[in-house]
Amino acid sequence: MKLSLFSDYSLRVLIYASLREGRFQLKDVSQAYGISRNHLAQVVHRLGQLGYLETRRGRGGGCRLARPAGEVRIGRLFQQTEDQPAIMECFDQKTNTCRMAGNCRIQSALAQAMAAFYSSLDQYTLADVVTGAHGEVISRILMSVPS
C-alpha cells in the first residue's frame, strides 16, 4: 500500500511552512529537503489552490501557512493530495479491465477500509507533528541545512 509521492511532498512542505517564521521561498524548502524545485513547484501550487498555503508573488512575496497547523487534519490533507485515488484498478472505470467490477463485494470492503485509514489519520493535525520535542528536532534538522 503506497501513498503517492505528491502526498508525501505535500506533507513535507506543510511541515516546513509551519516551522518557518514568516514567508519562505520555493528554494528554501527545496534546499531543506533536497528535493528539486520543479517537483515542489507543483506541490506548492496545489497546496495554494487547496487553501493550505498562502502564496504571494513578487518583491516581499513567498509562501506561508494559510491556516493554523492545529486545523490541518492529516487524513483530510492526504485525501485531497492523492493523485492516485484508485486503490485498485476497479476503482477507476476509465482504466478498469476486471470483468467482475461492479459485481464484486471487495469494492465496498475497500471503500470502508480506506475510510478507516483516513479517519485514523484525522486524529492527527499538522500541529501534532511539529509541536513538542519532536517538532524541535525536526526544526533543527530542516533549518540547519546551509543555503
Place this chain on the structure above:
Amino acid sequence: MKLSLFSDYSLRVLIYASLREGRFQLKDVSQAYGISRNHLAQVVHRLGQLGYLETRRGRGGGCRLARPAGEVRIGRLFQQTEDQPAIMECFDQKTNTCRMAGNCRIQSALAQAMAAFYSSLDQYTLADVVTGAHGEVISRILMSVPS
C-alpha cells in the same frame, strides 16, 4: 493510495479458485480474467508458498484452494501479498531520503492508520465475496469466458 497489482491479482486468483469445482490450470484463470499467464504464474506460486493454494504438478495436477474460503481474511491476505509495503519513502530505510525520518510523528500515525485499514478488511473473508447473489453473478462472468 494504491494497493499493488500483485495483491489485486492474488485476490482475483483466490476468487476464481473458490468458485471453481475441482482443480484448475493456470491457463483457465488466465483466460477468465484476460491476464497473461506469466503475470499469474508468479502470483500462483506465491499463493502456494503462503498456504492459500494447493498446487500439484503433472498429470491430473493443477491448483485448488488450500483452505476454506471462510478462513481467508482479506486484510491478512493483502498484508502478505503487498510487494510495496512502504506506504511512504520513510518506511524503507534503504531508499529513504527524507531528513526527518525517525524523528517525525507521521510514521507512527501512518502505521496506526494502516492497521485500521487492514483491520477493517479483516471483517471480510473470501467467502463473503463469493457466496450469495454477488458470488453467483461473479461465477457466471468468470466461468462463461470461452477457452
